[in-house]
Amino acid sequence: MTKNRLYIGISAGLLAAVGAIFLVGAASAADPGEVVIASYGGSFQDAQTKAYFEPYAKATGAKVTGTTGSAYAKVKAMVESGNVTWDVVSAESSAHANEVKDDLLQPIDYSVVKAEGIPAEFRTKYGVGYIKFGMNLAWSKDKFPNRVTPAQFFDPAVKGRRAVTLEPEYTLEFALLADGVKPTDLYPLDVDRALKVIDRVKDQIVAYKGAADTQALIQQGEVDMAFVPNGRVNNAIKAGANWTYGWDAAVSDTEWWVVMKGAPHVQEAMKFINFAVQPEQQAELTRQIPYGPTNVDALKLLDPAVAKDLPSYPDNAKLGAVLNSEWWNENRESVKTRWNTYIMQ
Amino acid sequence: MSRKGFMNWERFFLLAPVFLLLVLAFALPLLNIVPEAFGGDAVARFLRIFGSPVYRTVIWTTVRISLEATAITLVVSFPLAWLLSRATGAKGLLLGLLVLVPFLTSVLVRTFAWLAILGQRGLVNATLLSLGLISKPLPLLFTEPGVVLALVHSSIPMMVFALVTVLRRIDGRILLAAHTLGASPLRAWTGILVPLAIRGIQSGVTIVFLFTMASFIAPAFLGNQRQQMLAQVIQSEIENGADWAFAAALGVTLAVTATIFAVAFSSVARYFSRWQRPGLLAPTLPQHQSQKVDKALLRRPVARSTSRLHIPAVLRFGARLVEPAYLCVISVFILLPLVVLIPVSFSSADVLIFPPPGYSMRWFETILGSQEWIAAALTSLRIGAATCVATLILATLTVLGFGRHFRFQGPAEALVLSPLTVPSVVFALGAYLTFARVGLVDTETGIIIAHTVLIFPVVYLVASATYSSIDPWLSLAAASLGASPWHIFRTIVFPLLFPGLAIGALLAMLLSFDESVASIFLSNLSVKTLPRKLWEGIRFNTSPESAAVSVMLLGVTCVVVIAGMAVVLGRRKNALLKLNARS
Numbered sequence: 001m002t003k004n005r006l007y008i009g010i011s012a013g014l015l016a017a018v019g020a021i022f023l024v025g026a027a028s029a030a031d032p033g034e035v036v037i038a039s040y041g042g043s044f045q046d047a048q049t050k051a052y053f054e055p056y057a058k059a060t061g062a063k064v065t066g067t068t069g070s071a072y073a074k075v076k077a078m079v080e081s082g083n084v085t086w087d088v089v090s091a092e093s094s095a096h097a098n099e100v101k102d103d104l105l106q107p108i109d110y111s112v113v114k115a116e117g118i119p120a121e122f123r124t125k126y127g128v129g130y131i132k133f134g135m136n137l138a139w140s141k142d143k144f145p146n147r148v149t150p151a152q153f154f155d156p157a158v159k160g161r162r163a164v165t166l167e168p169e170y171t172l173e174f175a176l177l178a179d180g181v182k183p184t185d186l187y188p189l190d191v192d193r194a195l196k197v198i199d200r201v202k203d204q205i206v207a208y209k210g211a212a213d214t215q216a217l218i219q220q221g222e223v224d225m226a227f228v229p230n231g232r233v234n235n236a237i238k239a240g241a242n243w244t245y246g247w248d249a250a251v252s253d254t255e256w257w258v259v260m261k262g263a264p265h266v267q268e269a270m271k272f273i274n275f276a277v278q279p280e281q282q283a284e285l286t287r288q289i290p291y292g293p294t295n296v297d298a299l300k301l302l303d304p305a306v307a308k309d310l311p312s313y314p315d316n317a318k319l320g321a322v323l324n325s326e327w328w329n330e331n332r333e334s335v336k337t338r339w340n341t342y343i344m345q
Numbered sequence: 346m347s348r349k350g351f352m353n354w355e356r357f358f359l360l361a362p363v364f365l366l367l368v369l370a371f372a373l374p375l376l377n378i379v380p381e382a383f384g385g386d387a388v389a390r391f392l393r394i395f396g397s398p399v400y401r402t403v404i405w406t407t408v409r410i411s412l413e414a415t416a417i418t419l420v421v422s423f424p425l426a427w428l429l430s431r432a433t434g435a436k437g438l439l440l441g442l443l444v445l446v447p448f449l450t451s452v453l454v455r456t457f458a459w460l461a462i463l464g465q466r467g468l469v470n471a472t473l474l475s476l477g478l479i480s481k482p483l484p485l486l487f488t489e490p491g492v493v494l495a496l497v498h499s500s501i502p503m504m505v506f507a508l509v510t511v512l513r514r515i516d517g518r519i520l521l522a523a524h525t526l527g528a529s530p531l532r533a534w535t536g537i538l539v540p541l542a543i544r545g546i547q548s549g550v551t552i553v554f555l556f557t558m559a560s561f562i563a564p565a566f567l568g569n570q571r572q573q574m575l576a577q578v579i580q581s582e583i584e585n586g587a588d589w590a591f592a593a594a595l596g597v598t599l600a601v602t603a604t605i606f607a608v609a610f611s612s613v614a615r616y617f618s619r620w621q622r623p624g625l626l627a628p629t630l631p632q633h634q635s636q637k638v639d640k641a642l643l644r645r646p647v648a649r650s651t652s653r654l655h656i657p658a659v660l661r662f663g664a665r666l667v668e669p670a671y672l673c674v675i676s677v678f679i680l681l682p683l684v685v686l687i688p689v690s691f692s693s694a695d696v697l698i699f700p701p702p703g704y705s706m707r708w709f710e711t712i713l714g715s716q717e718w719i720a721a722a723l724t725s726l727r728i729g730a731a732t733c734v735a736t737l738i739l740a741t742l743t744v745l746g747f748g749r750h751f752r753f754q755g756p757a758e759a760l761v762l763s764p765l766t767v768p769s770v771v772f773a774l775g776a777y778l779t780f781a782r783v784g785l786v787d788t789e790t791g792i793i794i795a796h797t798v799l800i801f802p803v804v805y806l807v808a809s810a811t812y813s814s815i816d817p818w819l820s821l822a823a824a825s826l827g828a829s830p831w832h833i834f835r836t837i838v839f840p841l842l843f844p845g846l847a848i849g850a851l852l853a854m855l856l857s858f859d860e861s862v863a864s865i866f867l868s869n870l871s872v873k874t875l876p877r878k879l880w881e882g883i884r885f886n887t888s889p890e891s892a893a894v895s896v897m898l899l900g901v902t903c904v905v906v907i908a909g910m911a912v913v914l915g916r917r918k919n920a921l922l923k924l925n926a927r928s
Contacts, residue, residue, distance in 0.1 A: 007843045008835075014850075015734065041881070067869070068881065071585050083781070161484065206487045208570050213884065219696045221465045222486060239695045341399050343570045 033062035041068035042212025047288035093325035117297035127256035134311035138245035150178030160224035250320035359746030374775030426508035448502035451859035458682030511545025547614035559768030811845025
C-alpha cells in the first residue's frame, strides 16, 4: 500500500512540476512595442544586434526580435500567403529590386525616417540604403604568403580549396572581371564566358555557401581562398584566422532596409529604421563590421584609418565594380536556373 | 467476464483520444501533402522535378547515397547484432548500452561531431599529420564518403535492433552442428545465419533505407552541392523558399521513391526466403518421387574437422582475436563522435580544432550566461514535459483500451505504430503545411502535438510490454472481491504499470528534447527549441559553443539513461527478492 501511495505521490509531484514549468515560462508582461527584423545571421547579424537592435530596445523599451533567413523568395512567400511575420527586412539591391517589382513592400514613411546625411540615391520610395558592402577575394596567408590575384583564383595551376557564393550574383561579375573585362563593359553579363572561366577551377571549388557559412569555413580552415563579403572576412581575421583580402575585382553593392507589405508593426518598423540610419548608429555598425555607412555624417565619427578599408573609399572603388540590380532584376530567373544546374555537375 | 453489447463503449472511450490524435495530427497532415502537391499546375511542377537535370540528379544522389549507407550499415552491424544476441550478463548490458546510448542522443549532435572529426584541422587529419603519414590534410569534408560515414553511424542502432530481435531466436547449436560437419565460419554464416535472419535483414534494411532517404542534417552539414539530398532540398525550400506546393511535390516524390524501394526489398527478401515456404509436396508415393538419399555421407567417419587450407597456428590464434578486435573497432567508431565533442567543448580556441590548443570553460560560461540559450533550453524543457505527460496518458489509455483480448489488435496496433514507419521529414512537411493553415506553426502547441505523434508509439511499446507482464488474474481477483474498475486501476494496474510508465516518461522526455527534424520545420521565430537553435548555431557559426551545448545534451542523455537503468534494475531486483522470499 505504501508503495502504491509512493507512486501516486511521484506522479502527482511530476504533474505539479510540469504545471510549474509552464507557469514560469508563460509569464511575460505586455510589451509597449514590438518589431521583428530579418537579416542574414552570423557575425553580420551579431554586429547589427550590438549596433542597432539592443540600443533601440534600450532606448524605446520595445521588444526587438532579430531573425535570419532574409531572402527575396521568403519575402515573396510571406506576402503572397498573407502570413507576414517580419516587419523590417535587410535586402541587397537585387532582392530589393525584385521585391519592388513584385509589389511586396510598404513605402517608407519619410516623415518618421529623417535621414539628411543619406544621399538621395539611397532614399527610395520603398527602401533606405544603409550600408555599402563589397564582395572581395580573400586568401589564407598560411597557404599563400604572397598576394593572390583574381586571375590566379581562376588559374587551375594555383592549387587550393576555394569557396564562392551560393547565388550567381557577384560571382559571375567576379569571374568576368578576373578574366579582364572592364567594369564599364560588365553589363549585360556574358554568362557563358563567366561560366567558362569558373569551369577552369570547378573541381577545386569545395563550397558554394552563403556569407555566414563561408566565414565559418574560413575560421575552420576548410578553404584556402574565398570570395566573400569584406565584413565577414574581417571578422574572421579578428577571430584569429590568418587571412587577408584585396580590392581587385571586388563587386560592391548596397544593403537596404525595407518594410514588408502587411507587416504587423509598421509604425514601430519606421521608428526603428529612423533610429538605425542616424550617424551614431551607423558609425557603431562600421566599428563592429567594416561595411561602409551611407550616412556621410557617420563617416565623420569614424577613425580615418577605418575609412580607408571601406568599399566606398575611392582607391578601393576604382579597382572593382558595382552590381547592376536592374540587369539582375530582369535576368535573375533564367540565370539562377542555369547556375543551379551548373553547380550540381 | 461480462458479455458486452454490440459496441464495447468502455473500449471505445479509452481508444478514442488516441485515434483522434492519429487521425487529426498524423493522417491529416500526411494526406494534406497530396492535394498541395497536385493542386494548381501539378503537371508543370512534376515536369520541373523530373525534367530538370538538377532535381533528377538530386533524386539519383539520394537513392545512391541511401543504398551505399544501407549496405555498409548491414555489413558492419550484422556481427554486432549477432554478438549482442548471444551476449549475457555484463557483456550484454555493455553492448546494449553501446548501441542504445548513441541512439538516444540527438542526431544533430552526432552529425555535428563529424565536423570536428573530419575537418581540415579535425581529429583524423591531426592524427595522420602527427604520425607523419600525410604531409597535408586530406579533404574529407564536403565529400560523399563523409556524408555516407555520418549516415552509417546514425543508422547502426536501428539495424542492430532490427537484427537482434530475429537473431535472438536462432538456436546457437545449429552453428555448432555446422562446425562439426566441417563448415568454416564463413560458410556457416552465409549458409545458415543469413538465411535464417532474412526477415530481420529485410526489416532492418527497409528501416535504414527509409531513414537515410529522409535525412537532411548529414548532407546539410557535411556535404557539398553535389551531395544534395531530397530531404535537404525540401527543408531548404520550406525555410528559404516560396513554393510550398513544390516542396509538397518533392515530398510526394520522396515518399513514392522510398515505397518503391521498400517493396523491392520485400520482394528480394521473399525470394531469398523461399526455402522457408517449401509449398505443398506432390501427393505421390514417397519411394518413387523422393531423391535418393546420399547414404555415403553416413558411412564417412566424422572426425575433427580438417580445413582444406592448412592455416598455421599463428593465424588460428589470430582468428580468436577477431571478435575482440571487431568489438574494439566498432565501439571506437560508435563512441568517437560522442566522445570527441567533450575535449572540443573545453577548447580555448574559437573554432573546432582537434586537439584543442588550450582548455578553458569559456564556452560553458557563454552558454549559461546567454539569455537565448537558456530560453531555448526552457522551451525544450516545457515542450518535453508536456509531450511526456500527453504520451503517458495516451499510452495508458491505449494499453487499457486494447486490454487482453482485442479482435482488431493487429491492425489497430499497426495503426498506432505507423508514425514510426513514415520518414519524419515527410511528416514534418505535412505538419508544417497543415499547421500553417490553422496558425499552429511557430507555436509551442504545434510542436507539442507533433512530438506527441512521433514519440507516442515508442511509449506505447514500452507500456504495452509492461502491461503484458502483469498477471490478469490479479484484476479478476480484485473484481471478484468487489472492486470497481477505477479501484482496480488505482490499486493494482497502475502500481504494476508504474515502472514501465516511468521508463516511458524518461524516454519521451529525452526523445522530445533531442528531436530535431520536426523542431527545425515547425519552429522559427517565436519558438526556438534547443535543437533549432543548435541547428542555426552550427549552420552559421561552427564554434565550440555548439560543441558545449552538444556536450550538455549528451550529459542529459547519460543522466536519463542511468535513471532508466536504475528503474529497470530496481524492478529486477525486486522481482528476484520476491522470488526468493516465496521459495
